[in-house]
Amino acid sequence: MSEQAKLNVTVFGDGQLARMMQPAAAELDIHLRILASRSDSSAAQVIPDAIIGDYHDYATLRGAAKGSDAVTFEHEHVPNEYLRALIAAGFNVQPQPAALINAQDKLIMRQRLQELGAPIPAFQAINSAEEAAHFWAQTGGHVCLKARRDGYDGKGVWFPGSEAELVALTTQLLKKDTPLMAEKKVALTRELSILVARRPSGETKEWPITQSVQRNGICAEAMAPAPDLSPQLEKRARDLGVEIAQSLGVTGVLAVELFAFTGENGVEDIAVNELAMRPHNTGHWTQDGSVTSQFEQHLRAVLDLPLGATEETAAITVMANVLGAPEDPQMPMRERVREVMERYPAVKIHLYGKAHRPGRKIGHVNLCGTDVQATREQAQAAAHFLVHAQWPDTV
Known part of the structure; x- marks a missing residue:
């Protein structure tokens, strides 16, 4: 079949998210093209139609989009x-x-969610050290400082330990022309996510609520359906998404x-952290x-x-990320x-298909099971071996 007879999708981006769209595209006979930064990137290794260029250049974007039935993204940049x-x-x-700007700029996102009446932490735009100090006083020192743009995997997020540290950090970042905002830090009990797909005609489908475990600001593990979630909170999260x-x-x-946090009545409650308008790490399961x-x-949705x-196909599915070890083991990955x-x-x-770098996401494992603890232990052990080339002692 000629490419003209197929549906064609261009993806701006060349990381693992674009890479993992390729099997689905092949099964649906969709021709996938990517705008890649380099010929050996994660997605370019498996997607033959890779245009090498810079997404900051409009002419390059337009060239990559030519002939596509839909243009989409694997990042918000x-x-x-x-x-x-x-x-x-x-x-x-x-x-x-108009929708994507809410994932590109955290302040715009917070303002729009506030208009919608969605549950969110207290927040404020930060344009001076004085505003930062005022917000510190307002929140009793429970402050999370954020770059409005380009933050991911813990980057662009700071938790100052004192007002003086907040003021110094704000001054330093504003001198670098980093747009800032601050939020009241939430005493969270766990982190959840709701993934929803929507097509232009308005149809939506949502997956079961996922619980994630973060380490050093990076998603290390996700499990779905989220364990021990009340039916009331599950419905609320689904409806919110x-x-x-x-x-x-x-x-x-x-x-x-x-x-997720403990509400006033001692019952688990939720507030929105951030939005991503693309496939997401907590959805790899x-x-x-x-x-x-x-x-x-x-x-399907963008087309x-x-x-x-x-619907889930197992009582529990656990995803464990494979993050680069401090030192790359001598055992080749194929042997691991x-x-x-x-x-x-x-x-x-x-x-x-990524080269080793400490803390870098180089893969993940999924495991379906019936028992949450046993499934978690086995998924974690598998990911641990892929990272370190040795089994944890406890499994």
Whole structure:
């Protein structure tokens, strides 16, 4: 079949998220093109139609988008004004820039969620050290300082231990022209997320609520459905995710990161942390634990195709990230993979083709099971061996 007879999707970005769209695209006979930063990037290794270029250059974006039925993203960093220009030029950009700006700028996101009446922490734009000091006093010192743009995996987020530290940090960052905001720190009990897919015609599908475990600001583990979640809170989180997707006009996959905390009545409650309008780390479990993966669903949604079923296919699915060790083990990764396959044949391994770097996401494993603790232990052990080339003593 010629490319002209196929549906064509261009993805701006070349990391593991774009890489993991390729199997779903192949199964649906969708031609995938990426705008890549280099020819050996994670996605470029498996997607033949890779245009090498800079997403900060409008002409490059337009060239990559040519002939596509839909243009989408695997990150939020493409300049919003360029996306608006692409739409003006007749390209089908999904999600559209009016929605995406809420994932690109944390202050705009907070202001819009406040308008919607969504549960959020107290927040304030920070344009001076004096404003930072005032917010410190307002919150009793419970302050999280954030860069409004470009933060991920714990980057662009600071937790100052004193007012003096906050003032010094704010002064330093403002001198570097870093747009800032501050939020009241939430005494969270765990972190949850709700993933929702929405197509331009308005149909939505949401997956079960996911619980994630963060280490050093990076997602280390996710499990779904979230254990010990009350039916009332599950419904509230699902309804909140759908409301945000519909109100903002999101298309594709929307991840709503949630703080869980103990409310006034001693009952678990939630507040919105951040939004991502693309496949998300806390949704990787859907590759092996859901009827439809987030990667297939994202492609369906941006092309305005009927959405797939999102029910879980196991009592519990655990995803454990494979993060680069402080030192890369001498054992080659292919041998580590063999060892994990031998010991845990039910574990599904997903590697990203990335070179080792300490703390870098180089892959993940998924494991479906019936017992939460046993499934977590085995998934963690498999990920640990892929990282360190040795088994943890406890498993």
